[in-house]
Amino acid sequence: MLKKILIGALSLLLVSLPGKAAVIALWDFEDETTSTSYSADSGSGTLGTFTGTQSIGTDAGNEFLDFSTGGSFIIHVSGTGFTDFQVTYQAQKNGMSPSVTWGWSTTGSGFVTTGVSPGSDTPGSSFSTFFVQSFPSDLNNVSDVYLQASFGSAVDFDNISVSGVPEPVNVALACFGVAFVGLTFGRRVYAMARSQRAVIA
Secondary structure, eight states: OHHHHHHHHHHHHHHHOOOOOEEEEEEOOTTOOOOSEEEOSEESOEEEEEESOEEEEEETTEEEEEESSOEEEEEEEOOTTEEEEEEEEEEEESSSOOOEEEEEESSSSSOBOTTOBSOEEOOOSSOEEEEEOBOOGGGTTOSOEEEEEEESSOEEEEEEEEEEEEOHHHHHHHHHHHHHHHHHHHHHHHHHHHHHHHHHO
């Protein structure tokens, strides 16, 4: 009976849980030196395959990815177990007013902008936060997710974050594991209490 109640409660919990995005990879560029590729400072992923001239810039102790020309970069993360990808980043123009356009691919080439919302952002003269709210469902649960930022003139980037919503099956497995451990532990406690009662009687 207890098992049925717990399974019913767990099912209701899973149905009512909203999908909450989890950070897959984050680049803050602190303590970095200029490189041809940067590993994520938090999570797992790479940022590289640059066109244009890039380096690590510094302003008032803050380090960032500094492009002195227009160009592009590619982010590569694993999408296994994730849906609803999003990108958050900070950017400022470094000269003329650039437009930052995002594209996606599952192969690392042939990037398309279809299904990206918003498709582009225009940074101002100081760092502002931008949020690419959605990429198409073609990326859901794909082992290799490639995201490309392209811009026509110089831009500085900082705190680039890729996030996704864990698939419900992963949440269900985690909840099932917790319920299983709880049931197993509960049975042992109950069995110990019964054996102690039998010894006392």
